[in-house]
Amino acid sequence: xADYESNAHNVYFTASFMPDPKVRLVGTIGYNKSTAEYKSVxxxxxxxxxxxxxxxxxxxxxxxxxxxxTEMPDYSDLDYELIQFSLGIAYExxxxxxxxxxxxxxxxxxxxxxxxxxxxxxxxxxxxxxxFDF
Amino acid sequence: MKxxxxxxxxxxxxxxxxxVAASARDSEPVQNYSIWVGSHYxxxxxxAKKVGEYNLGNDEFLPEFKxxxxxxxxxxxxTVDGHYFDQKNIDGMITGIxxxxxxxxxxxRSMIRQDGQDLLANMxxxxxxxxxxxxxxxxxxxxQDLGADYNTxxxxxxxxxxxxxSRKNNIRMMVAHRSIFKKGEEQKVxxxxxxxxxxxxxxxxxxxxxxxxxxxxxxxVSDFTVGYQFGFRYFDSRAEDVTAYYDNAQHPxxxxxxxxxxxxxxxxxxxxxxGTYPETQKMSxxxxxxxxxxxxxxxxxxxxxxxxxxxxDLEADAWTGAASYxxxxxxxxxxxxxxxxxxxxxxxxxxxxxxxxxxxxxTNTEAAITNFDFVRYSVxxxxxxxxxxxxxxxxxxxxxxxxxxxYNHVDRYDYPTIDEHYKTDKFYGQAKIRYxxxxxxxxxxxxxxxxxxxxxxxxxxxxxAAGRDIMEPDVTPGGTFxxxxxxxxxxxxxxxxxxxxxxxxxxxxxxxxxxxxxMKTSIMFGVKGQxxxxxxxxxxxxxHLSLRPHANLTLNPSxxxxxxxxxxxxxxxxxxxVAVALFDG
Numbered sequence: 001x002a003d004y005e006s007n008a009h010n011v012y013f014t015a016s017f018m019p020d021p022k023v024r025l026v027g028t029i030g031y032n033k034s035t036a037e038y039k040s041v042x043x044x045x046x047x048x049x050x051x052x053x054x055x056x057x058x059x060x061x062x063x064x065x066x067x068x069x070t071e072m073p074d075y076s077d078l079d080y081e082l083i084q085f086s087l088g089i090a091y092e093x094x095x096x097x098x099x100x101x102x103x104x105x106x107x108x109x110x111x112x113x114x115x116x117x118x119x120x121x122x123x124x125x126x127x128x129x130x131x132f133d134f
Numbered sequence: 135m136k137x138x139x140x141x142x143x144x145x146x147x148x149x150x151x152x153x154v155a156a157s158a159r160d161s162e163p164v165q166n167y168s169i170w171v172g173s174h175y176x177x178x179x180x181x182a183k184k185v186g187e188y189n190l191g192n193d194e195f196l197p198e199f200k201x202x203x204x205x206x207x208x209x210x211x212x213t214v215d216g217h218y219f220d221q222k223n224i225d226g227m228i229t230g231i232x233x234x235x236x237x238x239x240x241x242x243r244s245m246i247r248q249d250g251q252d253l254l255a256n257m258x259x260x261x262x263x264x265x266x267x268x269x270x271x272x273x274x275x276x277x278q279d280l281g282a283d284y285n286t287x288x289x290x291x292x293x294x295x296x297x298x299x300s301r302k303n304n305i306r307m308m309v310a311h312r313s314i315f316k317k318g319e320e321q322k323v324x325x326x327x328x329x330x331x332x333x334x335x336x337x338x339x340x341x342x343x344x345x346x347x348x349x350x351x352x353x354x355v356s357d358f359t360v361g362y363q364f365g366f367r368y369f370d371s372r373a374e375d376v377t378a379y380y381d382n383a384q385h386p387x388x389x390x391x392x393x394x395x396x397x398x399x400x401x402x403x404x405x406x407x408x409g410t411y412p413e414t415q416k417m418s419x420x421x422x423x424x425x426x427x428x429x430x431x432x433x434x435x436x437x438x439x440x441x442x443x444x445x446x447d448l449e450a451d452a453w454t455g456a457a458s459y460x461x462x463x464x465x466x467x468x469x470x471x472x473x474x475x476x477x478x479x480x481x482x483x484x485x486x487x488x489x490x491x492x493x494x495x496x497t498n499t500e501a502a503i504t505n506f507d508f509v510r511y512s513v514x515x516x517x518x519x520x521x522x523x524x525x526x527x528x529x530x531x532x533x534x535x536x537x538x539x540x541y542n543h544v545d546r547y548d549y550p551t552i553d554e555h556y557k558t559d560k561f562y563g564q565a566k567i568r569y570x571x572x573x574x575x576x577x578x579x580x581x582x583x584x585x586x587x588x589x590x591x592x593x594x595x596x597x598x599a600a601g602r603d604i605m606e607p608d609v610t611p612g613g614t615f616x617x618x619x620x621x622x623x624x625x626x627x628x629x630x631x632x633x634x635x636x637x638x639x640x641x642x643x644x645x646x647x648x649x650x651x652x653m654k655t656s657i658m659f660g661v662k663g664q665x666x667x668x669x670x671x672x673x674x675x676x677x678h679l680s681l682r683p684h685a686n687l688t689l690n691p692s693x694x695x696x697x698x699x700x701x702x703x704x705x706x707x708x709x710x711x712v713a714v715a716l717f718d719g
Contacts, residue, residue: 006705006706007703010704100170123178123179123186127175128172133168134168
């Protein structure tokens with residue numbers, strides 16, 4: 001028997017501000033931490049079964065060191081942290097015409113890389129443009 | 135080319151709808167446009183496939199476009215919305231409503247997804263000798279394309295149209311379709327036979343298609359509405375098969391005992407395709423009937439579907455039926471009663487295996503040769519019946535109370551052995567209270583309890599019994615060796631008892647509250663939780679617990695400021711059996 005436990009925390013903050021009727025600012029901060037793991041594996045005592053085994057009676061040991069699988073929970077560990085920031089600005093240069101600029105940044109930290117290796121990495125996107133409203 | 139054709143179809147649909155709108159207008163319409171033209175630059179650092187799972191990244195400025203168009207008239211509404219991020223990330227949708235005559239929608243979605251490469255690092259093990267040194271059997275792996283850049287491009291397009299053919303009898307026709315194309319490359323791992331315990335990882339092309347089509351018609355006849363609906367679904371993979379070499383049967387260390395090892399296998403020393411996808415199709419028919427009966431409203435349907443694996447020529451069919459009845463018990467009290475039933479039947483394939491130990495040299499005896507051929511009876515074969523009743527009452531202008539009770543019966547055929555039935559019964563009850571006081575308070579609390587008798591389990595432990603005496607365990611607690619020469623040593627008692635992760639008792643709880651102290655402030659919080667366990671198992675301790683609290687705050691302190699902040703937490707704990715694979719079984 002074993003317990004499998006996962007936790008996911010997510011905090012976010014978004015604000016928009018219009019210092020001027022022509023200017024709009026939007027910002028976002030996000031933080032996510034996710035963990036998952038097997039707790040210790042509990043194996044039953046099967047001494048009786050081993051001694052009564054009809055094929056290899058008593059030959060297969062019941063050494064706790066060999067069968068406790070103490071390292072197995074480590075193989076299941078997942079531990080990620082993701083931080084995200086974004087900032088955007090829109091400026092109305094004339095009625096129906098706006099200039100926009102946005103930046104997004106995300107940084108992922110993998111504290112327990114395993115199946116795919118260490119997956120830590122970051123992403124940065126910058127976007128600029130002009131919007132026409134008719 | 136097909137993707138371009140689908141995009142062209144979307145654009146054509148948009149033009150047709152807009153043309154119809156322009157020609158049909160009989161009053162001054164209102165039109166709004168918004169177009170955004172720009173560019174973006176993406177940079178990925180270190181490992182890109184997780185943080186940039188849906189973004190390939192380009193270290194250069196690429197053009198980007200967005201557009202929104204809306205056309206409004208007295209009884210017409212058309213909207214067109216599109217976003218071009220790059221060649222493989224495109225969204226577009228057009229919707230149109232023309233009075234009660236026509237409602238239509240067409241869309242396309244295109245996206246990329248990056249997949250990581252399983253390094254198979256957990257697929258490495260070796261036996262330890264009595265002296266404590268590595269030795270004996272070994273599990274190894276081989277990645278033939280280390281560092282491969284797996285990614286897939288998914289393109290989806292669909293339409294959904296509802297047309298009023300005649301106002302007499304309100305005859306309506308519905309047509310909908312959806313197509314999904316997936317292309318790229320993915321990882322496929324082949325597992326060799328256990329004597330060589332070796333895994334091989336290769337790159338496989340992805341070229342899969344799914345097409346769905348639905349059409350139906352309905353009409354009002356007297357006080358009732360009747361309808362018919364036909365559905366078709368098709369899936370196929372057109373990617374070239376990836377192959378792996380399966381080692382020659384022999385002792386992994388000495389290279390000897392070839393006939394001994396080969397006599398236990400269906401194939402060896404050969405190259406075979408693996409990780410293939412089936413070509414499948416499904417057709418369905420459904421009849422609907424609804425109307426007012428007595429003091430209430432009645433709605434029902436009966437359906438038949440047949441699904442086929444065209445590669446293996448296996449079929450599964452299903453009859454379904456459902457009915458619901460809604461009526462007022464009192465001025466502010468409503469009853470909703472529902473019943474539903476399903477009958478699933480699937481083909482029973484014959485599994486033709488090579489005789490076990492045939493051709494073995496030396497100590498071979500005829501008695502040792504065993505035929506493991508069998509008919510695979512599916513646990514999909516079943517009858518499933520559901521019934522529920524819910525009473526909803528508005529006990530005061532602010533408070534609504536609902537109480538529901540239900541029952542679900544599942545009868546699995548030919549399980550655990552042929553002609554036997556394995557039946558599961560589930561009873562559940564639910565109570566819910568909602569309290570609202572204007573816009574200031576809105577609260578809801580709900581509790582649900584489910585009691586299940588004999589939830590699905592795997593008989594005889596971790597191994598499914600296939601209805602053959604030969605698979606009876608030859609190692610029994612305190613028993614004797616029956617001499618089948620087929621013995622797996624399993625350290626756990628789990629082998630010989632009921633195995634399931636399904637609960638017999640489940641408690642579900644939900645609470646949410648919204649509080650608006652002022653029109654500029656809103657506070658919301660709540661929690662969802664579930665606890666379940668199985669109390670019918672011999673020695674296993676199976677239970678699950680999940681909690682999902684959340685809270686958020688919305689502030690609009692001035693017309694210039696808007697703030698949203700919050701926190702969510704998800705906790706999940708599961709306790710169940712763990713199977714550990716060991717050398718020697």
